[in-house]
Structure formats: structure tokens, C-alpha cells
Amino acid sequence: MSAPHRRLPPLLALAAALPAGAGCQTFESYRYCPELPGAQLAALPARLSETGLYADLRAGALAPEVHAYRPAFELWSDGAGKRRWIWLPPGARIDTSDMDSWQFPVGTKLWKEFSRDGVRVETRLLQRTGPGQGDWATMAYLWNDGDSEATAAPDGVEDARGTPHDVPAAHECMGCHGGRPARVLGFSAIQLTHDDPPGLLTLDELRRRDLLTAPPAGDLELHADAGARAALGYLHANCGHCHNQDRPARTGLRCFDPEKPFDFLLRARELGDVTQTGAYRTARGQAIKPGDPGGSDVVKRMNDRGRFPPSMPPLGSERIDDHGLALVRAWIQGLR
Numbered sequence: 001m002s003a004p005h006r007r008l009p010p011l012l013a014l015a016a017a018l019p020a021g022a023g024c025q026t027f028e029s030y031r032y033c034p035e036l037p038g039a040q041l042a043a044l045p046a047r048l049s050e051t052g053l054y055a056d057l058r059a060g061a062l063a064p065e066v067h068a069y070r071p072a073f074e075l076w077s078d079g080a081g082k083r084r085w086i087w088l089p090p091g092a093r094i095d096t097s098d099m100d101s102w103q104f105p106v107g108t109k110l111w112k113e114f115s116r117d118g119v120r121v122e123t124r125l126l127q128r129t130g131p132g133q134g135d136w137a138t139m140a141y142l143w144n145d146g147d148s149e150a151t152a153a154p155d156g157v158e159d160a161r162g163t164p165h166d167v168p169a170a171h172e173c174m175g176c177h178g179g180r181p182a183r184v185l186g187f188s189a190i191q192l193t194h195d196d197p198p199g200l201l202t203l204d205e206l207r208r209r210d211l212l213t214a215p216p217a218g219d220l221e222l223h224a225d226a227g228a229r230a231a232l233g234y235l236h237a238n239c240g241h242c243h244n245q246d247r248p249a250r251t252g253l254r255c256f257d258p259e260k261p262f263d264f265l266l267r268a269r270e271l272g273d274v275t276q277t278g279a280y281r282t283a284r285g286q287a288i289k290p291g292d293p294g295g296s297d298v299v300k301r302m303n304d305r306g307r308f309p310p311s312m313p314p315l316g317s318e319r320i321d322d323h324g325l326a327l328v329r330a331w332i333q334g335l336r
């Protein structure tokens with residue numbers, strides 16, 4: 001489907017200067033992520049087969065030391081199927097001294113593959129290029145018709161490979177990934193705490209392989225009933241990368257950064273008591289009205305795909321996630 005924010009004329013920079021609430025134009029000014037430096041794009045391979053993911057791309061054989069994993073709480077992308085992998089430079093460990101913001105060694109690569117309606121559409125790459133927190137190169141690779149190669153698509157592709165799936169441009173990645181200091185969103189202590197089929201990397205497995213500088217003693221699971229855990233996990237994975245209070249400060253134009261200090265992110269130190277979580281501390285009584293899902297802005301924004309007020313999430317989805325919405329509704333209904 002069309003992605004109206006894809007190419008913004010420079011005029012919209014002016015909209016950023018308008019007072020809040022000046023009309024629906026103003027939200028467009030939130031949608032502006034700066035272009036990436038050409039040098040950063042040029043540093044990435046032109047073909048997926050050259051990125052180090054596969055030993056043999058056509059055969060689907062992964063390269064040595066590339067590990068598959070899956071986050072406990074997934075991002076909804078209009079029903080797209082996903083697979084994910086990580087590669088760490090040999091001998092290097094992940095700096096886990098901040099349990100909510102793991103620092104990955106320079107050279108680390110993560111990939112995420114998207115399929116829609118049975119068609120493999122794209123594989124995304126995040127690669128740490130330097131010691132600075134923002135030193136990550138980003139690219140999506142578009143699969144060809146024979147599935148024999150995927151090539152870099154720095155400008156993105158709408159309705160790619162005959163599906164309704166839009167491949168984001170390289171600078172749009174930061175609309176979501178730029179919302180967290182460490183940039184990686186789904187490979188974390190909380191997201192890797194789950195029992196997965198063998199062969200997938202989990203927190204346990206990372207500990208066993210001695211890949212963490214400061215391994216947590218136990219698992220990082222929210223102490224709450226199943227309904228609250230599912231709803232708060234959903235908000236963590238689908239909203240927390242933009243709505244969190246340790247978001248890097250905005251420099252220049254707005255790249256999907258919210259004004260209100262809602263915090264939908266789960267944090268390691270808050271898992272023992274559900275009332276300590278960001279959603280309770282910052283949104284309960286405001287965008288979350290206990291016992292009243294229909295009157296809660298969180299539900300209203302999720303249950304909409306209109307342009308104003310902007311539906312949530314404002315990027316990466318065109319279809320309402322009925323299942324996720326039901327989880328959040330049920331949880332709010334039961335809140336007192």
C-alpha cells in the first residue's frame with residue numbers, strides 16, 4: 001500500500017515549527033527521518049549473499065556462527081512471517097552491564113527476513129560499524145523472483161514482490177531503531193527469556209556460551225498473571241521503542257519521537273512488581289483508563305488506521321492487529 005511519508009518535500013520542515021495541534025499537517029513533521037550519509041550506505045554490500053548471513057544463499061545454508069533466535073514478544077507487521085539471526089565477531093562478548101540496553105561488539109550483524117502471503121520479500125541488516133552508540137548501518141535487501149539473490153534497496157520499495165508489504169528506505173529504519181540508545185530492539189535479556197525449540201539462541205544459551213559480560217542470575221520474566229504479561233509484553237515490543245523515557249535526545253527534525261513521556265518499555269529491575277512497570281507508572285489514568293478499554297487512548301489509537309489523530313503505531317503497519325488489540329483490551333478491562 002502507499003506510504004505517504006516516504007518522500008517528504010523540504011517544505012515539511014516548516015511544519016515542524018508550527019505549534020502543536022495546528023492541524024493534521026503537524027503530524028507529518030513527526031515523520032521526517034534524516035537521510036543517511038552516503039558513505040554509510042556505500043559501506044554495506046550490494047547483495048545479501050555478501051553480508052555474511054549465508055554460506056550458500058541458494059541452498060539456504062547459513063554461515064558458521066550465525067544463530068537464529070526469536071523474541072518472546074514480537075512486533076506486528078501486518079501478519080508478515082519473520083526469521084531472525086545474529087552473528088557476533090569471534091571471541092567478542094555482549095556488554096550487558098546495562099541489562100536493558102545491551103552494547104554489541106563492533107562488527108556485530110543482525111538480520112531479519114520478512115515473508116508476506118507466502119512470498120519471501122526482504123531481509124534487513126543491522127551492522128555495528130563503530131564504537132559510538134549510533135554507529136549502526138542499516139539496509140533492506142529485496143529478494144529477486146527466482147529467490148536466488150537479494151539486492152540492496154536503499155530507497156525502499158512499496159508493495160514489494162506483488163505483496164502489500166512495503167520495504168522501508170534505509171533512513172526510515174531509525175524511525176523505530178533510533179528510539180533506543182543501543183539501537184537493537186528485540187535481542188535483549190527480556191526478549192530472549194523463553195523456552196524455545198532447540199536450535200534457537202536464548203538467554204540461557206548465551207549464558208552457557210559465555211557471551212555476556214555480566215550475565216543475569218536468573219530469567220527475566222514479568223511477575224504477573226498471563227493476561228498482564230501478554231499485554232505488557234505486547235506494548236513493550238510494539239510501542240516501547242518509540243515511547244520510552246531513555247530515548248536518545250532529538251537532534252534536528254522529528255523522527256517519530258513522541259512528546260508525551262509515556263513509557264511502554266519493560267525493564268529488568270521492574271519485573272518483580274507489575275505496578276512498577278512504565279505502562280502503570282506513566283500511562284495508567286491517562287491513555288490507559290482502568291476498566292474502560294473503549295475510553296482509553298491506547299486502544300483508540302491502536303484500533304484505527306486513520307491519519308489524524310495518527311493511528312498507533314504510526315510506522316510499519318497498515319492493518320489493525322486484532323489479536324494484539326484483544327490482549328490490551330482485556331488487560332485494561334481487568335485493571336482497577
Ligand code: HEC
Pocket residue numbers: 071073074075084110111112124125126138139140168169170172173174175176177183184185186187237238241315316317
Ligand atoms: C516500524 C518500526 C521498525 C522499522 C521501520 C524498522 N524496524 Fe527493525 N525492528 C523493529 C522492532 C520492534 C524489532 C524487534 C522486534 C522483532 O524482531 O519482532 C526489529 C528488529 C530488527 C532486526 C533484528 C535485531 C533487532 O533490532 O532486534 C533487524 C536486523 C532489523 N530490525 C533491521 C531493520 C532495518 C534494516 C530497517 C530499515 C530498512 C528496519 N529494521 C526498520 C522495528 C522496526
Ligand code: HEC
Pocket residue numbers: 030175176235238239240241242243256257258259260287297298299301302312313314315
Ligand atoms: C514509530 C514510533 C511510534 C510507535 C512505534 C508508537 N508510537 Fe505512539 N506516538 C508516536 C508519536 C510520534 C506520537 C505523536 C506525538 C505525541 O502525541 O506525542 C504518538 C502518540 C501516541 C499517543 C497519543 C499521545 C497523547 O497525546 O495522548 C498514544 C496514546 C500512543 N502514541 C500510543 C501508542 C501505542 C499504544 C503504541 C503501540 C501499539 C504506539 N503508540 C507506538 C510514536 C510512536
